[in-house]
Amino acid sequence: MDSNHKPERTRLTAENWELAALQMIADHGVGALAVEALARELGVTKGSFYWHFRSREALLQAALDRWEEYGEREVLGQIEKIADPRQRLPELFRRVAHELQPHRVYAALLKALDHPLVVPVMARVSKRRTEFLETAYREAGLVPREALNRARLTYAAYVGFLQLNFTLGLPRLNHDEFDSYIEHMIATLIPA
Template sequence: MTAPTRSAAGAPARPRGAERQGRLSADDWAQAALELIAESGVQAVAVEPLARRLGVTKGSFYWHFPSRDALLQAALERWENVEQEALFGALEKMPDPRERLRALFQMVAHEYQSHVIYSALLKAQDHATVQPVIERVSKRRLDYLTASFRQAGLAREAAQHRARLTYTAYVGFLQLNLQLQQARMQQEEFEAYVEHLAQTLVPA
């Protein structure tokens, strides 16, 4: 499967190392930090390499953030907000809960950069800044899945079980790729896998 030409937080990717015109915003720094997390993990986020990446001095960073952890917090909040607006916001326009679940499977399956960031966060989930983000994101996703399965006709307990199973399949797939260091599936194989998940998990 080929990666979409989008940045780590869903915004169009920007040229790396290009000289920025005018003063950078805090959001520029947060976006650059997300791109670095996607490439090299949470531990790679540092002021000096990000300044070089953005073509500015470190003074620009300290204009917006008191510390590296403050930047990391802002980057992860940006990732959360973009996901909530772009993914869940778009799905709410679909009245049929079964079609909404199928659309969710397709949208999540093809947000490759989001998978990379989430995998990086899983590897750093003991980090004091990362842990609450993982907890919030996981709870929001599970709540959304549970509500969707309820709307699709499942009883409360069955909807909760199906939501956990669905989310476990997602996290487990990412973890399996990390542990086995597997190459990404070919497009046709991956599409067949996503369709199998939808047929298995979405109520008939």
């Protein structure tokens, strides 16, 4: 430990700033995304930041774009590999339930829905995911109107769960309670 407590050093790239921004958003919310605080975190000063980005909002936009692109590629990409449509929904539920880490940014963005830059991103992501659920429910045998409503209900339950248990940390479910809840959700929402 010859220099700082943050072992990062040497030159930075725009990607470094964007990833650090996403980390900051996940930890302390969009409102805490300040350039001087980020610079401290990275062991540099504002002088560095304003070389890579035109403004604070430009960084936020870049970070959101990166997050959205990553989310589409990772979350939905894996699921579409599951061939059997009947197994797709339960498997989706179980996988999503056990990857809590990637949802931290999503939960933080849910709390920043007043910010103009956040709204269109969340609108696109929510729309795509709901449509994905809708086709999955149709493949599972629901008629179109029911599939649409069930998709909306499912995604609302997902978002609400994030808010209540993740952000609020409300009932602090242990592992068994959590699994029990997920299986109950599968039994209730997915048609037999």
